[in-house]
Amino acid sequence: MFNLIHPKLVTLAETEGYTEIVDFLEDYAQGGVVPAICMAPDCDHTADLEPDQRAGFCEACGRPSMKSGLVIAGMI
Template sequence: MFNLTRPKLVTLAEAEGYADVVDFLEDYAQCSVVPAICIAPDCDHTAELEPDQRAGFCEVCGRPSMKSGLVIAGMI
């Protein structure tokens, strides 16, 4: 089941210029590179990563805490 209300997902969609998370997910559902966000509580760094990324390296805080928006939403 999809979870479209997670705060980090909303933050990521807004950072990419989307007012609606659904529009964000529809635009990136079939892409080979998608927006990702650091899920550490004190970091909101974003980057373009693989759609299935669950533990990418954050260039700002140095943790393996980057997740793609598709993973956060539960699409992957």
């Protein structure tokens, strides 16, 4: 099931310059590296990580809380 309204996904897409979540997902669906965002409530750090990343290290807050936009959306 896709989740195209998750607040962190919206923030990630906007940070990457997209106004539409679908456009963001279409552009990165086949990529080897995709934008990811920290899922911690008080951190919105972004980085390019693996498409299936679920617990990457956040360089801003130090937590293993980075998640790929594709994972957040439920595509992976």
